[in-house]
Each structure stands twice: as structure tokens, then as C-alpha cells.
Amino acid sequence: KLAVLGLPWETTEDTLKAYFSQYGTLECAEVMKDRYTGKSRGFGFVTFIDPASATRALSVEHTIDGRRCEAKVALPKGEPSPPRTTRIFVARIPPSVTESQFKQYFEGFGKLQDAYMPKDHSKQGYRGIGFVTFASPDSVEKVMAVKHWMNGHEIAIDRATPKEEPAALKNIFARLPMGPGQRRSFDNEAGGGLARFGGGSWDVLGAEYGHGAGGAGPRIFIGKLTKDTGEADVKEYFMRFGYVMDVYLPKAKDNKAEHRGFGFVTFETDAAIQRVVSHGQHRLKGSTIAIDIAMPKVGCSGG
Secondary structure, eight states, X not given: OEXXXXXXXXXXXXXXXXXXXXXXXXXXXXXXXOTTTOOEEEEEEEEESSHHHHHHHHTSOEEETTEEEEEEEOOOTTSOOOOOOSEEEEEOOOTTOOHHHHHHHHHTTSOEEEEEOOEETTTTEEOSOEEEEESSHHHHHHHHTSOEEETTXXXXXXXOOTTTHHHHHHHHHHHSOOOTTOOXXXXXXXXXXXXXXXXXXXXXXXXXXXXXXXXXXXXXXXXXXXXXXXXXXXXXXXXXXXXXXXXXXXXXXXXXXXXXXXXXXXXXSHHHHHHHHHHOOEEETTEEEEEEEEOOOSSOOOO
């Protein structure tokens, strides 16, 4: 089975089949189409009955309907199926690629829930990586079946499986450069104000206030908030990274009118958290705030 890239929009399945039949008998030929418009997505698949025919097709260059196309080996059926997921990680993105172009490219493989390229604020550009969340894991399989080029450069793509996401997020967070006065967690906070909560186990703290692991979405812990920072300020700031479902700032026990300087932000998708941690330093109401990932716990144990 071969994947055929760069098909002209007008190329039909009959044209594709007729062209590749010169190399051998085909079992099938398929042009991938947009589910809503019915128009070609610019690539397709051909399956030969004889593997030798596929080898012949791979050994030459192809021009279909006046356009240069590329044939690549698709994922063999005999290989173990990788875990199904709706998310991919993209790397080696050329600096010339815009976020709208990035999104438009992957929309060709299926309906998107989210597509984002983190910015490098020190260089006023993008960091060369991106995250894409599809509505269906079938779209990811289509992406992984072929190689990809953007603005003349091949890009690297890998699956982001649900099992690996929490660790991947923590690894991204751990690699981020921290600005002056910014901490990765609060376990060394001066005065021990939050250290008693277990050196970063913010999910336990969240559960105490009704915002624990049973929450409706992925969450982050925020700290070092100024007294004049309200929930509306927090929501307005973090909405730039993704849809905010909830903001919670626990109140001081001795003064219910004031919060305790920390809280939780719940997003709709993990992609929003990826954007938050990729952003680097965060400033709100003139103060650098601290961010940590509120990882859900499964059960609890004493030690």
C-alpha cells in the first residue's frame, strides 16, 4: 500500500487508478476527501496486489494531471497498531509557517479541536514546535500514514498518547527557562506557607476545596497572586491560552473578602495547559506569578 502525496485537487480516483495501473494490478485506489465539502485533500492511497508492482512505482518519479507527486510506503498492515489518540506533536516547523497556515494544513486530515504553535517571545517568533488535537483518532492515523512538508521543509510528527500526556507535560514544564523570582513549585516557599501541602501536590489541596481530581477538566495551580487580583482578572488572562471553564481562589479563613494568594484554573483541553507551560514566565497585575500543573491523583497513600 502506497500513500500518494501532492495530488492536484481535480485528480479523481479513476485517474489515480488508471495512472498507477501501469506499474501493476491494483486492489484499490482512493483519493482522500473532505467529509463536509467532498473535495480532495490533496493525497490518496493505492494498494497493489503484487508487492513487486509497488516497488516499481516507488522507484520512479510521478506526474499526475500535470503536477509532480510523491509516492511513499504507507504503514504496513502487519505492524502492531500503536495506541489510538486524538493528539499529535509536531516538530521542525519552518520559521516561515504561520499559525493559520499550520491549522489549515492539518484541517485537511479531519476536524480539529485545537491547533497551536508556541511562541518564542525572546525572538518574536514561533519555537518550531506545535500541538494538534483532532476530533477523531482516525484523523491521527491518516496523518501518521504519510510524510509531511510545510514551506518546502519536512516536518516531524509523533503521537501524543493519553497515557504519556501527564509525563510529557511535566517534562515540558521542567525544561522551561525560569525568570528571576519564578519557581517551578512552591515546596520551598519562604515561611512554609504552602509547603505543608506536599511539595506541589496541588490536587490534594484542590480536593479540600471541592476542586479536586474529580473536576471537569485539566487544571493548573497558580500562586503569588497580588491581593487585588480577582477571579475575573485570572480568567481574562488565561483565556488567551484556551477556554477557561473555572477559576477558584480560596478565601482567607480570617477574612472572607480576601483570597489566600493562590488558586486553580480549569481548562477545557490539555492543549491549553501545553500553551500555558510553553509560554514561560507569566505576569498578572504587575506581578510574576507561579504556575504548576495540578496532576490528578489516583487513590491516596500515606507515604
